[in-house]
Amino acid sequence: MNTKGILQRYFEFKEQSLSRLRQQGYFDRCKIQVGSATCENASGAEAVYREFDKMIKASGRTDILLHKTGCTGHCSSEPIVGVFKPGEIPVKYGEVTAQKAFEIFTSHVQGHSGPVVDMILDKKTDRLYRNEFIFCGRGSQCEGANDKLAAVFQEKLNQRGLGDQVKIGSGVCLGLCAEQGTPVSPACFVFPERIFYGNIQESDLDEIIDSHIEKRQLVSRLEVSFDKIHNHFFDHYGDVEYFNHQLRLTLKNCGVIDPESIDEYIYYRGFEAAAKVFENDTAETIIDKILKSGLRGRGGGGYPTGFKWRNTYLAKGDEKFIVCNADEGDPGAFMDRSMLEGDPFSIIEGMLIGGFTINAKKGYIYIRAEYPLAIKRLENAITLAREFGFLGDNILGSGYSFDIELRLGAGAFVCGEETALIHSIEGLRGMPRPRPPYPSVSGLWGCPTMINNVETLANVPVIMLDGPQWFASIGTQNSKGTKVFALAGKINQTGLVEVPMGTTLRDIIFKNGGGIKNNKKFKAVQTGGPSGGCLPEQFLDTIVDYDSLTQAGSIMGSGGMIVLDEDDCMVDIAKFFLDFTQNESCGKCTPCREGTMRMLEILQRITEGKGTMDDLTKLERLGNLIKRASLCGLGQTAPNPVLSTLRHFRDEYVEHITNKRCPAHRCQNLLRYNINPDKCVGCTACARVCPVRCISGSPKKVHEIDQQKCIKCGMCYETCKFDAIDKL
Amino acid sequence: MDVSNKEKFTLSSELIEYIDSCKQQAHFKSFLINVLQRIQDIHGYLPQCLMEETALRLGVPTAKVYGVATFYHMFRLEPQGKHTINICLGTACYVKGAQRVLDAFKSHLNIDIDETTEDLMFTLKAARCVGTCGLAPVVMIDNDVYAKVTPEDVLTIITKYRQS
Ligand SMILES: Cc1cc2nc3c(=O)[nH]c(=O)nc-3n(C[C@H](O)[C@H](O)[C@H](O)COP(=O)(O)O)c2cc1C
Ligand code: SF4
Ligand code: SF4
Ligand code: SF4
Ligand code: FES
Numbered sequence A: 001m002n003t004k005g006i007l008q009r010y011f012e013f014k015e016q017s018l019s020r021l022r023q024q025g026y027f028d029r030c031k032i033q034v035g036s037a038t039c040e041n042a043s044g045a046e047a048v049y050r051e052f053d054k055m056i057k058a059s060g061r062t063d064i065l066l067h068k069t070g071c072t073g074h075c076s077s078e079p080i081v082g083v084f085k086p087g088e089i090p091v092k093y094g095e096v097t098a099q100k101a102f103e104i105f106t107s108h109v110q111g112h113s114g115p116v117v118d119m120i121l122d123k124k125t126d127r128l129y130r131n132e133f134i135f136c137g138r139g140s141q142c143e144g145a146n147d148k149l150a151a152v153f154q155e156k157l158n159q160r161g162l163g164d165q166v167k168i169g170s171g172v173c174l175g176l177c178a179e180q181g182t183p184v185s186p187a188c189f190v191f192p193e194r195i196f197y198g199n200i201q202e203s204d205l206d207e208i209i210d211s212h213i214e215k216r217q218l219v220s221r222l223e224v225s226f227d228k229i230h231n232h233f234f235d236h237y238g239d240v241e242y243f244n245h246q247l248r249l250t251l252k253n254c255g256v257i258d259p260e261s262i263d264e265y266i267y268y269r270g271f272e273a274a275a276k277v278f279e280n281d282t283a284e285t286i287i288d289k290i291l292k293s294g295l296r297g298r299g300g301g302g303y304p305t306g307f308k309w310r311n312t313y314l315a316k317g318d319e320k321f322i323v324c325n326a327d328e329g330d331p332g333a334f335m336d337r338s339m340l341e342g343d344p345f346s347i348i349e350g351m352l353i354g355g356f357t358i359n360a361k362k363g364y365i366y367i368r369a370e371y372p373l374a375i376k377r378l379e380n381a382i383t384l385a386r387e388f389g390f391l392g393d394n395i396l397g398s399g400y401s402f403d404i405e406l407r408l409g410a411g412a413f414v415c416g417e418e419t420a421l422i423h424s425i426e427g428l429r430g431m432p433r434p435r436p437p438y439p440s441v442s443g444l445w446g447c448p449t450m451i452n453n454v455e456t457l458a459n460v461p462v463i464m465l466d467g468p469q470w471f472a473s474i475g476t477q478n479s480k481g482t483k484v485f486a487l488a489g490k491i492n493q494t495g496l497v498e499v500p501m502g503t504t505l506r507d508i509i510f511k512n513g514g515g516i517k518n519n520k521k522f523k524a525v526q527t528g529g530p531s532g533g534c535l536p537e538q539f540l541d542t543i544v545d546y547d548s549l550t551q552a553g554s555i556m557g558s559g560g561m562i563v564l565d566e567d568d569c570m571v572d573i574a575k576f577f578l579d580f581t582q583n584e585s586c587g588k589c590t591p592c593r594e595g596t597m598r599m600l601e602i603l604q605r606i607t608e609g610k611g612t613m614d615d616l617t618k619l620e621r622l623g624n625l626i627k628r629a630s631l632c633g634l635g636q637t638a639p640n641p642v643l644s645t646l647r648h649f650r651d652e653y654v655e656h657i658t659n660k661r662c663p664a665h666r667c668q669n670l671l672r673y674n675i676n677p678d679k680c681v682g683c684t685a686c687a688r689v690c691p692v693r694c695i696s697g698s699p700k701k702v703h704e705i706d707q708q709k710c711i712k713c714g715m716c717y718e719t720c721k722f723d724a725i726d727k728l
Numbered sequence B: 001m002d003v004s005n006k007e008k009f010t011l012s013s014e015l016i017e018y019i020d021s022c023k024q025q026a027h028f029k030s031f032l033i034n035v036l037q038r039i040q041d042i043h044g045y046l047p048q049c050l051m052e053e054t055a056l057r058l059g060v061p062t063a064k065v066y067g068v069a070t071f072y073h074m075f076r077l078e079p080q081g082k083h084t085i086n087i088c089l090g091t092a093c094y095v096k097g098a099q100r101v102l103d104a105f106k107s108h109l110n111i112d113i114d115e116t117t118e119d120l121m122f123t124l125k126a127a128r129c130v131g132t133c134g135l136a137p138v139v140m141i142d143n144d145v146y147a148k149v150t151p152e153d154v155l156t157i158i159t160k161y162r163q164s
Helices: A006-024 A038-042 A045-059 A098-110 A145-159 A176-180 A202-214 A231-237 A262-267 A272-280 A283-293 A305-314 A335-342 A344-358 A372-387 A418-425 A454-466 A468-472 A505-512 A546-552 A570-584 A590-607 A613-629 A633-637 A640-648 A650-658 A685-689 A715-719 B013-023 B028-043 B048-058 B062-071 B091-095 B098-109 B151-163
Strands: A030-035 A064-069 A081-084 A091-093 A131-135 A166-170 A188-191 A195-197 A321-326 A362-368 A403-409 A449-453 A482-489 A495-500 A522-527 A533-536 A560-565 A673-675 A725-727 B083-088 B122-127 B139-141 B144-146
Touching: A006 A262, A006 A272, A030 A045, A030 A098, A038 A045, A038 A335, A038 A372, A038 B144, A045 A064, A045 A098, A081 A098, A091 A098, A131 A145, A145 A166, A145 A202, A176 A468, A262 A344, A262 A372, A272 A344, A272 A454, A283 A305, A283 A344, A283 A454, A283 A468, A305 A344, A305 A449, A321 A344, A321 A418, A321 A454, A335 A344, A335 A372, A335 A454, A335 A482, A344 A362, A344 A372, A344 A449, A344 A454, A362 A372, A362 A418, A372 A403, A403 A418, A403 B028, A418 A449, A449 A454, A454 A468, A482 A505, A482 B091, A495 A505, A505 A522, A505 A560, A522 A570, A533 A570, A533 A640, A560 B091, A570 A590, A570 A633, A570 A640, A570 A650, A570 B091, A590 A613, A590 A633, A590 A650, A613 A633, A613 A640, A613 A650, A640 A650, A685 A715, A715 A725, B013 B028, B013 B048, B028 B048, B028 B062, B048 B062, B083 B098, B091 B098, B098 B122, B098 B151, B139 B151
Parallel strands: A030 A064, A131 A166, A321 A362, A321 A449, A362 A403, A482 A560, B083 B122
Antiparallel strands: A030 A081, A081 A091, A131 A188, A188 A195, A482 A495, A522 A533, A522 A560, A673 A725, B083 B139, B139 B144
16 A cells, blocks of 8 residues: 555645635635534524525625634634734623624624624623733643732733733643743743743843734744644633633534534644545554553443553454443433534544544544434535545555444443444344444454544544653543533533533532532532532542542533522432433333332432331342342442442431431422411412412412322412422 | 224335345345335334235334334324424423423423323434433423523423424
8 A cells, every 4th residue: 555645635635625614715715604503503503503694795895704613612602703904902792692693793893893792702801802812821840820910910911001902811731831841831822813922030020011012013023833634623612711711622523613614624724634644654653652651431331442442453253343431321411412512523533534444444433323413414424525536546545445334323321331332233233232342342243343432532643743752741540632521410500511620510510610500609510421420529639540430429420510509409310310321211121120110219219208217238238239230230220329428428317217308408208388377468360370289378368288189389489479389 | 002003004116226236235134224224214103014014025024023112212103293392302402491391382282291282293302312411491392402492491492393
C-alpha cells in the first residue's frame, strides 16, 4: 500500500472545501447563527430561524449569512443566537424569541447602535467591552498565580479609568503550559484578537494597557502560540462564563459548525487526523498512541480504550467490525445526542480511524430510535462522507475501504450492554450473554468486534492531532482528558458541561451549573444513572474521575448528573431507579428478574409507611446478592441507587419507617393536608377542586378536610390562593 | 381495540422491495428489526398478518418475529391513535414534576398510560428520557418535543392537535 501523498490529497480536498465556503461568503459575511437541535427546536429555535430568514430577505442584504449549528449544550438559555460580525467580538444572545430576533436584527445587525446589551447570553454584562482578558484557571502548574495577577490588572485598569471598558475573567486550564512543554502562567486569552499572552509579569501590565488596549498594538513578545484542534470553540464562546469554565475537546464543534456541512467540518481540521494516520501510522503506532493518551471508555465501564483496540486488533478473524454505541439509555443523560446532532462527522472520523486500526471493512452505529434528529444528521453525514470519499473504497487513495451502516434501537435499555447490543444488531432479542468471550474476540456473527461509546470515539481525532502526551497532561493519574456531563434536575444552568477529569463536583454544580434553583438547599447529586449512586453534601469536594467516584459510593457512568434539592426524597429516588431497572431487566437471570422485584416491593412498602427496620437489612442483603449473582451489568449495578442512598441517607429511610413521615413531602401516602383555620377565608375553591369531595365548609367559613376520605392528591394545596393549606 | 387486529393487510410493494434488497446483503436476517420498524412507521403498529408475511419473506420463523416484536418496548401490537403522546418519565423529568404533567394528560384525555382515546386521536405513553433533560419536564408528541411543560399547558397542547 502506497501511503505517500494521502495528506497532500487531503489538503487538496480541503482547498476545494475552503473555496466553496469562500464562495458562500462564510469568512467575510456577517453571520447570524441559530442553534438547531432537538433541544433548541423545543425551545423555539425554528421560529427564530424563520424570523431571521424573513428579515434578511426583506432587507435585501446579501452580505448576511444565516447559519445553522448544533446546540452548544447551554440548554437553560436556548434558543441561542450568535451574531458574528467580521473583526468584532462575537455576540451571543440567549432565550431568543421571534420578537427578540426582530430587535437583534434591527438594532445590532442592521443598525449601528451595537449589540442589544440586555439580551446578551447569561446577562452577565451590561455593556460590550473593548477587550476581554480571560485568565487561565487553576491548572496543575499555576495554582493561584493567575488570580493574583488578574486582581492587580483590574486595579490598574480602574486607576486608569478603563475599568468599565475592559473585562477581566477567569476560565478553565486550557492546557497551555502542557502545550509549551514549560509553564507559561500567568497566561490569558484576549478578545477580540483571539490571542494568548503567557509569562505575564506585573511589570508587563502597563505595556499591555498602553499598547494593546490604548493603541491596539499587540505585545508580541508576550504572545504564545497555542494551536489546538479545539481552539475555535473558545474563539466563539470564550467570553461567556458558562463556556470558559469548560474545556471543549469532544464538543468543540457543537455550536460552531453546521452539522450538515462537511465543508465546515473540514475547515475546522475535520478528517485531518484520519489522513495523517493513514499516511504515517500503522495499527501498532495508533494503538500505542491511544494507550499513551490514557483514554478510557466513556460509555460507563471505563475500560482502557487502547487495550480494547489492541485486543481486537490481535484477535484472529478474517472479518472484523467496529461498532459505535449510541444507545444512550441512562434516563437523564444527553451528551451523545448533542454530539451526534451537533458534530456527526467527528464520530465518523473516530470510527474511520478505529476501523483502519483493526482493519474492519464495516462499522455500525447503534442508535436509539428516540433520537430522530440525530439519526437524520448521521444519515446525512454518512452520505456526504461517502460522496467526498471519506467512506467507501480506497479512502484518500490509501487502499483502505470502509463503510458505516446505522442500526436503530427499539427502546430497550439493556441493549446498551455490549453483548445485548450485538444480538440486537443481529436482529435478535436484545439479551446479554456471559462474557468471556468478549466482543473483541467474538462479537457480531462471531467476528472480533470493537465497541466504543460515542464520546470515546469523539476523543480519537483529538488525540491523533493534538498528541497523546498533551491529552494525557489533562486530568488525573488514572483518568485522562475531559468528561462531558449532562447537568439536569434542580440546577440553575441545565445543560452539557465538558470539564477536565479531576474537577470537583462542587465546581461542576456551583460554578458550571450556577448552583441550585430557587435558592433551595442542595441535597444530593446522582451520577451514573440507574447504575450509579447519590452523593450528599459532604462529598461535594470529591473529584470526578473513575476511581474517586467509585470510592465515594457512586460511579462516573456515562455522564448523567442529576442534582437533587431538599424537596426530593431519597427513598423515592431509589425507588424510581429500581422501578426503571426492574422494568428494563431482560428477565434472563433470576437474581436480576426476581431480586429487583422483591427490592421494589420493599421500597414500595417503605414509601407507604408500612416498612419495618428489618426491611433495611433485607434490602442490603438482597442488593449485595443481586450485584454478585447477576449475569450482566444491568443486574450487577441495579441495586446501587438503593445501596448508596441507604449508606448516605439512612436517616430518611428510618424516618419513613418509624415516624411514617416523608421529610421531603414527596411520598404521597405519607402526606397529610390540613387547613389552617387562621388563614382560611372560606373561598370554597378547594372544596370545588377536590376530586373526592372530602372538603366541607360553607362560603366564608373555615373549611375542613376529612382525612379519612382524602386521597392526598394535592389539588386543594395547589388551588388555595391564601396559603391556608399546609402539607405535612 | 380488538377489531383492527383482525383486519387483513398485505405488505406494500415498497416494503417488499426493501425486504428483497435486504436479502441481497450479508447477514440479511439482521434486518428484521428494521423491517418491523418500517411496518410500524406505516401502520402505527405491527398487524399480526404483516408479521407473518415478514417471517415468510425474510425466512425467519414466525415465533422469532413475535419474540422480537414483544421484546422491544417500541413495538406495538395494537392499533395506535393518530398522535402518540410520550410523557418523559426519565430522571430529570421525574424530579421536575413529570408525574403531574402525566396526571393532567390522563385526566384531560380520560385514558391511562398505554391506552388510546375512543376517537383514535391520541395514545398516551410513558417515555424513558428523550434526551432533552435540560428542558425538563418534556413531552414528545410524534416527533415534536415540548419543553418545560406545566399541567396548565396540557389543554392548549391537546387542543392544538385536535384542531389541526
Ligand atoms: C445496562 C447497560 C447499559 C449500557 N448502556 C450504554 C449506553 O447507552 N451507551 C454506551 O456507550 N455504553 C453503554 N453501556 C456500556 C457498554 O456495555 C460498553 O461497555 C460500552 O459501550 C463500551 O464503550 P466504551 O469502552 O467506549 O465506553 C451499558 C452497559 C450496561 C450494562
Ligand atoms: S442481569 Fe438482568 S438484564 Fe442482565 S441478563 Fe440478567 S436479567 Fe437480563
Ligand atoms: S381554598 Fe384556601 S382559603 Fe379557600 S376555602 Fe380552601 S383552604 Fe380556605
Ligand atoms: S388532597 Fe386532594 S383529596 Fe385530599 S382534600 Fe385535598 S383535594 Fe381533596
Ligand atoms: S429525563 Fe426527560 S428528557 Fe431526559
